[in-house]
Amino acid sequence: MTNPLISVIIPVYNVGNYLLKCLDSCFSQTYTNIEVIAVNDGSTDNSGKMLDQYAENELRLKVIHQQNRGVVRARELGIVNSKGEYVCFVDSDDFIEKDMIYSLLRVALGTKADIVSCDFCICDDKTGNKVIKRNYYLGSQKEDILASLLLRYCTWSLWGKLFRRELFDSIKMPYGLRVGEDGLVCFQAYNYSRKVEAVNLPFYNYVQRTSSVTHTKKADLSLDILEFIEQIMSMKDMFHWGAKIDMPMNTFIASQMFVYYVNGGRLKRMIERIGIPFRISQMMSLDLRFIEKVGLLIFLKMNYISGYLRRLYIYATSC
Template identity: 40%
Template sequence: MNNPLVSILLPVYNTSAYLPQCLDSVLAQTYENLQVVLVDDGSKDNSLEICQQYAAKDSRIEVYHQENQGVATARNVLLSKIKGDYFFFVDSDDWIELDMIEFLLTRAEKERADIVTCDIVINDSKVSSDYFSKIYSKDEAVERFLYHLEFRGSLCNKLMKITLLCNGPKFLKDISYGEDALFCWELLKEAKKVVYTDRQFYHYRMLMDSLTHCAFGPKKLSGHKVWSILCDETARLYPQYLDVAHARFCVETTLLLRDAAHCGYQKMDNVKMLQRTIKKYWPCLNKVSITSLKMKIYALLACRSYWLAGKI
């Protein structure tokens, strides 16, 4: 394919302090055949104005605005605007290395891969100059996904082929934590070949007021539903990896319970639900090498004593 169009998709909400750096890194890409789509989700700062200013200077940018409906709706609008042969999500408070699209696209075209994924670096951490790449089949990529290794559930480090959207996957509005993993899973089911490179092209900005670090509540609890769905899907499509999926469900639920305990969360029906999940799948942690001994012990203690979970 000669000079394929790449659609870069940015949901925008109250990121005016970081948006210029993000857009500058996108527009300065060494690969220039881009469609840059911005959806402002009812920002209360001047993010929309910044988007419009950039669009006035670069014809590759399309700006859309909606009343605040959440990131899932914004991302679904972005999906509906794709014109490219490939697409890539960028969070509007992050930024990317200038040769990222060129490198990932070259790998995708050379290997005829459906997904090419790179590594993420936190904030301004030093980017390694050494790298390697590896090719995975669908089954191998599924296994790496469940083990939380090279192919993880993050959405913003993957160049993906438009054909993966043939069945119209959408972001679920009732899931606010772990929705990336669920969407990646849907695309992975359609992929035939996945390429991984450990090149650190994507800079993730660690913000303490993001959902990942906020107080525990219903939005974060929706992460439990994600892994319940993924376990059901694994049982149906990849039963050979079911123990791995159950072990991952146990680990992810343990992390949720830890966050709940440390935040002083007191809705005990939900706490008991998390504890039941840990207790049910804890034996799987001894069947597969998916986590540390420390995490295994913590999971065992946490499912027996919520008070203790908050003290460790």
């Protein structure tokens, strides 16, 4: 196996309690030809100082400090300053197994894949419980891969994957979007890739904590959710995705309609703006009106009523 440089990009924001474990896991890799680019995105805790102290004893760590501009800008800055032939992303409150980079790189080099994903563990920060989740694809053709993303058989997250660096030369970064940033980048990367592979071993550990950016409820997200849906739908036309994508796209739209609705949006406005397939709007309209009367939590417990939307809820809130 050749020995290409791998760039590990870590956006950092107020993760003082988790940062050392994350960094240690990166620098304990069995594959050692790596550079780690940590972008401190205006942290107000001791994260920035911790990075500088760590870099004093680890020459492979490059620390970049910027004012708080969000995770998209932080990752972009990491990519711009990377020198590796391949890049992978690690969130600063997560950690990776010691063989992750070696295993993904071996498959990438052996198959000439542009993207290699792995399975992951969801680690509950409070209980310590772990649940293994798979990343897999319906087939090897591009439309099979994209359908797998739309159906969330493979996560939209950038973490847990090894990307050929040159893919990002063509990717348009989603500035200012608060919902689906990873998804928009991920869909573009998969669209531009020539070959994708999966390693079915849980090398990535996703730490689920109630105070994280993902799990903190944000106000007034409905317009961002509409923007996310519109951008994914526009990709279908722009990149000429075929008919095999239609049903997975409908499932994606239906799930995001639900997310949009829960975050304060209204079905009528969404249908007027985006033009939702009639079948989806008919299936959901009665359920959504019922939610307005009884509340979401009660509705989700009423299995005999909420089967369709309950499945969408699980789909829409998965990693």
